[in-house]
Amino acid sequence: MRRREFLGALGAAAAWPLAARAQQPQRMRRIGVLGPSNADDADYQARHGAFLQELQRLGWTIGHNLQFDYRYGAGDVGRIRAVAAELVALMPDVIVASGTSTIGPLLQVTRTVPVVFPVAVDPVGAGFVESLARPGGNATGFITFEFNFASKWLELLREIAPNVTRVAVLRDFANSTDVGQLGVLHAAAPALRMEVSPLNMQDVPAIERAIAAFARTSNGGLIVTAGALALVHRELIVGLAARHHLPAVYPFRYHVVSGGLLSYGPNFIDQYRHAAGYVDRILKGEKPADLPVQAPTKYELAINLKTAKALGLTVPPTLLARADEVIE
Numbered sequence: 001m002r003r004r005e006f007l008g009a010l011g012a013a014a015a016w017p018l019a020a021r022a023q024q025p026q027r028m029r030r031i032g033v034l035g036p037s038n039a040d041d042a043d044y045q046a047r048h049g050a051f052l053q054e055l056q057r058l059g060w061t062i063g064h065n066l067q068f069d070y071r072y073g074a075g076d077v078g079r080i081r082a083v084a085a086e087l088v089a090l091m092p093d094v095i096v097a098s099g100t101s102t103i104g105p106l107l108q109v110t111r112t113v114p115v116v117f118p119v120a121v122d123p124v125g126a127g128f129v130e131s132l133a134r135p136g137g138n139a140t141g142f143i144t145f146e147f148n149f150a151s152k153w154l155e156l157l158r159e160i161a162p163n164v165t166r167v168a169v170l171r172d173f174a175n176s177t178d179v180g181q182l183g184v185l186h187a188a189a190p191a192l193r194m195e196v197s198p199l200n201m202q203d204v205p206a207i208e209r210a211i212a213a214f215a216r217t218s219n220g221g222l223i224v225t226a227g228a229l230a231l232v233h234r235e236l237i238v239g240l241a242a243r244h245h246l247p248a249v250y251p252f253r254y255h256v257v258s259g260g261l262l263s264y265g266p267n268f269i270d271q272y273r274h275a276a277g278y279v280d281r282i283l284k285g286e287k288p289a290d291l292p293v294q295a296p297t298k299y300e301l302a303i304n305l306k307t308a309k310a311l312g313l314t315v316p317p318t319l320l321a322r323a324d325e326v327i328e
Helices: 003-023 044-055 077-089 100-109 147-160 176-188 202-214 228-232 234-243 253-257 268-283 307-312 317-322
Strands: 029-035 066-074 096-099 115-120 137-144 164-172 193-202 222-225 248-250 264-267 299-304 325-327
Touching: 029 044, 029 077, 029 100, 044 268, 066 077, 077 096, 077 100, 096 100, 096 164, 096 268, 100 115, 115 268, 147 176, 147 222, 147 248, 147 264, 147 317, 164 176, 164 202, 176 193, 193 202, 202 222, 202 234, 228 234, 234 248, 234 253, 253 264, 253 299, 253 325, 264 268, 299 307, 299 317, 307 325
Parallel strands: 029 066, 029 096, 096 115, 115 137, 164 193, 164 222, 222 248, 248 264, 299 325
Antiparallel strands: 264 299
């Protein structure tokens, strides 16, 4: 073989493994998703859709270099524990879990699999992370709001329904974050000349009985705290508020879309997009312990004018001017 031919063949042989490697498919990465509600919940699916869109923008494609395993808790503590264990057993690269009711049981199952939460009320107080700046463990993500944010709901209720003096706070008594929100509302109530009473949010009959009993006395209003049960039972709660003629303030926009009076809270679509960015960084080698827990960058005020009219309320122009969404 001539020298030129030999060198050419040697170069081709050296280049072939590189070309072959370049043509090989990328390593398939596995993401577990633990949803707090049901698989067919439209609002949750919209948020998850934004999450998938952002992952695709970052170069991740289902079936090419990414696969998903889904489990849903439907607001049931026992079920959440069971499906959390199922997800961990699949050995995913990352698990995405939303809300205290899902993150807590998941972290009881694993302290090694990376966990990203798009939504959590108080991850430090709940023990999910050591601090917001330095999570320190296997979980990180985005907070919903600080506890002091709950006082804003009381102020908005006073603004839209100035005759309200008694406020029922519908909360999940088993959820530590709901307990914290209730404490803030108790502290803020005297300055607004309001009296706050907690109502436990358990099963459907208990919710119906509690709201019906509270509504027997006049000048009442309702605040719904930010827990998984508020999502699962939103249609029921909104319907009960209408039936008993109670002006109500909710933590999330989907309550107002379902017929609720007013909501003020974070933009979940935005937070799920940011969560996709954290998943991307973890899949590329960063550790949850080093990724700070971040606060929301967008809050939204939504008002349902049809519901306000049914309650005999006139929405102040100043409140309308601040609204991000007005449903007529």
